[in-house]
Amino acid sequence: MHAEPTVASQGLRIRSWSRVALGCTAVALALTLVRVAQLKVAPPEQLDAAAGRRTSERKEIAQRGEVLDRRGRPLAMSLVGYRLYCDPAYIYESGWDKAKQAAKKDPTAVAECDPFRDAAIALSPVLRQTPQAIFEMLRQNAERRFVVLAQDVDESQIEQLRALDIDGIGMESKLVRAYPAQGLASQLVGKVGFEHTGQSGVEFALDRELRPVDGHVRALRDAFGRTLWINRDDYVPGDPGADVRLTIDLAIQESAERHLKAMIEQSNAGGGRVIVMDAQNGDVLAMADILRERPGWKEATRDPARRIHPSLGRNRNFTDPYEPGSTFKSFVWARATQLGVARPEEIIPLPQGGPYVTPFGRVIRDVKYPGSVSWKTVLVKSLNGGMATVSLRMTHAQMQDMVRDFGFGQKVAMGIPGESAGIVTKPAKWSNYTQTSVAMGHEIAATPIQMVRAFSAFARPDGAMVSPRLVLPVGNDGTPVASRSLIDPGIARVAREAMQGVVEEGTARKAQSTRYRMFGKTGTAELSVPGERGYDRDRYTASFLAAAPATDPKIVVLCIIDDPDKKTNLWYGGSIAGPVVRDVTDEALQYLGVPYDQDPAKREKPASKVATR
Amino acid sequence: MRLLAKLVVILVALGATGLGLLSLRQQRYEVSNAISKAHNEIVDQERTQWRLRAEIASRCDPADIRGYAERLDLDLTPMQQAGEEAARASTETASPDGALGSRSPAGAATAKQATTTPAARKSPTKSPSKSSKGSTRHAR
Numbered sequence: 001m002h003a004e005p006t007v008a009s010q011g012l013r014i015r016s017w018s019r020v021a022l023g024c025t026a027v028a029l030a031l032t033l034v035r036v037a038q039l040k041v042a043p044p045e046q047l048d049a050a051a052g053r054r055t056s057e058r059k060e061i062a063q064r065g066e067v068l069d070r071r072g073r074p075l076a077m078s079l080v081g082y083r084l085y086c087d088p089a090y091i092y093e094s095g096w097d098k099a100k101q102a103a104k105k106d107p108t109a110v111a112e113c114d115p116f117r118d119a120a121i122a123l124s125p126v127l128r129q130t131p132q133a134i135f136e137m138l139r140q141n142a143e144r145r146f147v148v149l150a151q152d153v154d155e156s157q158i159e160q161l162r163a164l165d166i167d168g169i170g171m172e173s174k175l176v177r178a179y180p181a182q183g184l185a186s187q188l189v190g191k192v193g194f195e196h197t198g199q200s201g202v203e204f205a206l207d208r209e210l211r212p213v214d215g216h217v218r219a220l221r222d223a224f225g226r227t228l229w230i231n232r233d234d235y236v237p238g239d240p241g242a243d244v245r246l247t248i249d250l251a252i253q254e255s256a257e258r259h260l261k262a263m264i265e266q267s268n269a270g271g272g273r274v275i276v277m278d279a280q281n282g283d284v285l286a287m288a289d290i291l292r293e294r295p296g297w298k299e300a301t302r303d304p305a306r307r308i309h310p311s312l313g314r315n316r317n318f319t320d321p322y323e324p325g326s327t328f329k330s331f332v333w334a335r336a337t338q339l340g341v342a343r344p345e346e347i348i349p350l351p352q353g354g355p356y357v358t359p360f361g362r363v364i365r366d367v368k369y370p371g372s373v374s375w376k377t378v379l380v381k382s383l384n385g386g387m388a389t390v391s392l393r394m395t396h397a398q399m400q401d402m403v404r405d406f407g408f409g410q411k412v413a414m415g416i417p418g419e420s421a422g423i424v425t426k427p428a429k430w431s432n433y434t435q436t437s438v439a440m441g442h443e444i445a446a447t448p449i450q451m452v453r454a455f456s457a458f459a460r461p462d463g464a465m466v467s468p469r470l471v472l473p474v475g476n477d478g479t480p481v482a483s484r485s486l487i488d489p490g491i492a493r494v495a496r497e498a499m500q501g502v503v504e505e506g507t508a509r510k511a512q513s514t515r516y517r518m519f520g521k522t523g524t525a526e527l528s529v530p531g532e533r534g535y536d537r538d539r540y541t542a543s544f545l546a547a548a549p550a551t552d553p554k555i556v557v558l559c560i561i562d563d564p565d566k567k568t569n570l571w572y573g574g575s576i577a578g579p580v581v582r583d584v585t586d587e588a589l590q591y592l593g594v595p596y597d598q599d600p601a602k603r604e605k606p607a608s609k610v611a612t613r
Numbered sequence: 614m615r616l617l618a619k620l621v622v623i624l625v626a627l628g629a630t631g632l633g634l635l636s637l638r639q640q641r642y643e644v645s646n647a648i649s650k651a652h653n654e655i656v657d658q659e660r661t662q663w664r665l666r667a668e669i670a671s672r673c674d675p676a677d678i679r680g681y682a683e684r685l686d687l688d689l690t691p692m693q694q695a696g697e698e699a700a701r702a703s704t705e706t707a708s709p710d711g712a713l714g715s716r717s718p719a720g721a722a723t724a725k726q727a728t729t730t731p732a733a734r735k736s737p738t739k740s741p742s743k744s745s746k747g748s749t750r751h752a753r
């Protein structure tokens with residue numbers, strides 16, 4: 001007979017079981033903790049690989065700095081574009097898998113399956129390529145796992161591709177550079193290369209400022225690849241490049257390019273250049289450089305890089321010096337007057353009806369031979385004989401000082417690649433021949449930017465030339481850099497009056513504006529024969545260098561027309577470069593809000609009448 | 614019984630703590646997820662903004678604006694010159710008889726220009742920079 005279990009023994013059993021349960025629970029918890037720790041600290045390789053696939057690391061694209069004009073209008077900016085790639089092997093496998101699935105309902109599905117053909121037909125309208133081309137490309141790369149389908153696809157194409165939902169197609173984002181100014185100032189702005197680094201122009205010169213530093217982000221993704229979260233330490237933001245604000249004004253730039261292009265077409269010229277610079281602070285407001293190819297011509301200037309892309313061409317305003325011809329006479333005239341070797345009203349003895357012959361026997365030819373005229377008229381009528389006569393009154397050192405003081409033979413150093421310092425004869429080789437040549441703007445070559453810089457001395461009240469600048473200064477760095485005074489203000493005033501005479505009664509009458517008075521000097525220099533010695537008598541570089549308004553100069557404008565076609569009867573600087581300077585000046589000053597200063601009587605006349613006088 | 618009760622309390626407490634921690638962890642993940650989504654959205658918006666800015670810029674370059682104005686046959690004659698306006702005003706003020714017709718030749722020319730320019734009539738007090746900014750096509 002068994003004794004009934006007592007309450008005490010029941011309690012003991014419960015306590016025992018409770019202890020067992022507690023122990024088991026504690027062990028289970030401990031095991032769980034150990035497992036969690038193991039998974040966290042040293043997970044098995046297989047699990048680790050699976051978990052690793054759930055995180056993705058990508059580059060956080062930072063924007064390259066923008067190139068803006070002086071009013072903040074973008075000239076170059078970066079956008080996100082897409083490069084489209086595919087995995088042909090995956091397309092093939094995936095296509096067959098789908099066909100096998102479809103075969104359960106439609107037995108012909110496998111027989112008709114051709115994954116590459118189907119993908120090519122689907123992609124053709126999106127990529128704007130023929131299905132045959134895409135098919136061939138897929139077929140030829142069937143074994144490869146990464147093939148670039150298109151380097152640049154836009155947002156609309158991306159949307160279409162998403163709608164198609166083709167397996168094995170992917171895209172990666174990248175920066176693309178947009179130039180929204182429709183090619184304006186393209187040689188100046190330049191271009192970036194494949195790696196989004198500057199290759200030419202400002203893009204190259206200011207690459208360090210513009211270049212961004214990309215960040216990166218690591219995100220945990222779910223089984224479908226959607227971003228779950230990004231840990232704080234896994235996000236390093238990119239550092240965008242600094243914006244650069246140029247001194248260029250897009251409206252003035254457009255005006256300059258439009259008028260220059262029209263005149264190049266009209267005169268069937270090989271090209272042309274225009275610079276508009278603020279005379280007081282050196283801000284380059286516009287800088288145009290156009291080259292035009294003429295079939296059948298042996299062009300004097302070539303730029304093969306421009307054929308690849310206009311932005312890759314060299315900026316000839318910096319790189320290509322030219323013989324300034326008579327425009328250079330203004331500097332010689334001012335220095336000779338300042339030195340006192342000739343007075344403005346002094347009569348310079350010159351033969352009538354024939355060329356002047358120098359004491360060393362050089363024959364100096366002119367278009368007209370009016371005989372003895374005043375020193376002022378020598379400049380107004382651009383008489384080579386008069387310039388040669390007075391230049392021989394100067395010493396060689398005085399002429400060389402003048403050349404050096406006005407910055408010829410020295411780079412402007414604005415950071416543009418390939419800048420030329422121009423060509424100046426060395427003092428050791430300087431002869432009387434050189435002396436008379438330089439007085440007429442020959443035997444010396446200057447870049448357009450050097451000419452504009454030098455001419456600013458006439459436009460500034462202190463007679464100092466100002467250094468041109470391309471980047472708008474920030475904050476207190478805006479003080480213009482000027483040279484020492486090169487022309488005495490009194491002499492500068494007389495020179496301005498003489499050069500006003502050039503426009504009103506001299507060689508630049510066609511440059512006379514109905515709105516603004518200007519002073520300037522024309523130049524028509526013969527072109528040197530490429531690869532040979534001497535000059536071509538029928539090919540010229542026509543130019544006009546001016547400042548306006550004459551009463552209070554705001555801008556300096558230079559226009560050069562390269563190699564105009566003599567058959568068009570337009571080859572003199574005053575005839576072809578003059579009107580361009582006039583039109584650009586009119587529009588630029590009006591745009592800048594400068595009041596008209598032309599005589600009211602002249603202002604009433606239409607521009608065309610003035611041009612044909 | 615007391616031990617069992619203690620055990621239950623401990624287990625419930627552990628469970629509750631675990632649930633609480635899990636709940637907090639879940640909330641943290643949800644917040645992180647929301648932040649990540651917001652981050653992606655910001656990046657997308659930023660890129661859209663870049664694209665739109667480029668599009669706007671390409672559609673308002675000076676040549677295009679001139680083209681639009683020509684197509685719409687807009688008469689974008691330059692507004693009158695501020696300096697001349699001031700000069701004309703001073704001439705009128707200085708006129709001994711106070712007659713509005715007594716103007717200098719420059720003033721007369723300006724007055725003619727001003728009366729033939731609707732924009733100038735509407736806003737004669739505009740600053741020169743503003744007035745010139747709007748004039749992209751210059752009639753000759």
